[in-house]
Amino acid sequence: MLKSIMQRSDIRKIYKKYISVKQLDRTKWNEKFFFNIFLNKNIFFLSSYRSSHGYLIFRKILDEYEILALATNIKNFRKGIASKLLKRLIEKAKKEDINKVFLEVSENNIAAIKLYLKMGFCKLGCRKNYYKTPEGFQNAFIMVLKI
């Protein structure tokens, strides 16, 4: 499902899909944050074929996409779900004449970095101390895919 959200009732439906994807609590947005994000224009939610298996949230800014969140249900890791979501995003980007897809990822998130490299993303730069975690601050890599 791919949809720009405007109505609160729509956001509630999307939120149900979002919370059905089991992931580590600290990587999950809380309800208030989720609703605030989706009240903005140009925010999209891409769901896996089975909505409880994974999701991708992105925004469109002019001729670029920015991936805001991507997760696979912890029970379904390593089955190609995140790859399929990214492929769908890239197909849509091509149709919409998008030039680049950006994202930020913790430099400690080896699984995600390997995933993005496999999908053709390159490291563009680094934001120092970008993420605050219980273990301390972590740097973020900025990654980009040219479409």
Ligand SMILES: CC(C)(COP(=O)(O)OP(=O)(O)OC[C@H]1O[C@@H](n2cnc3c(N)ncnc32)[C@H](O)[C@@H]1OP(=O)(O)O)[C@@H](O)C(=O)NCCC(=O)NCCS
């Ligand atoms: C990162 C994440 C989205 C990957 O989802 P996934 O559905 O398991 O990924 P896929 O099955 O499509 O994996 C594709 C490739 O990514 C890489 N990859 C995925 N998980 C990996 C792991 N644990 N270790 C090393 N490489 C990994 C591999 O190259 C893999 O290809 P392969 O299985 O043929 O070796 C998932 O681990 C997750 O939800 N993590 C928590 C949330 C998160 O970190 N999101 C990214 C924020 S930027």
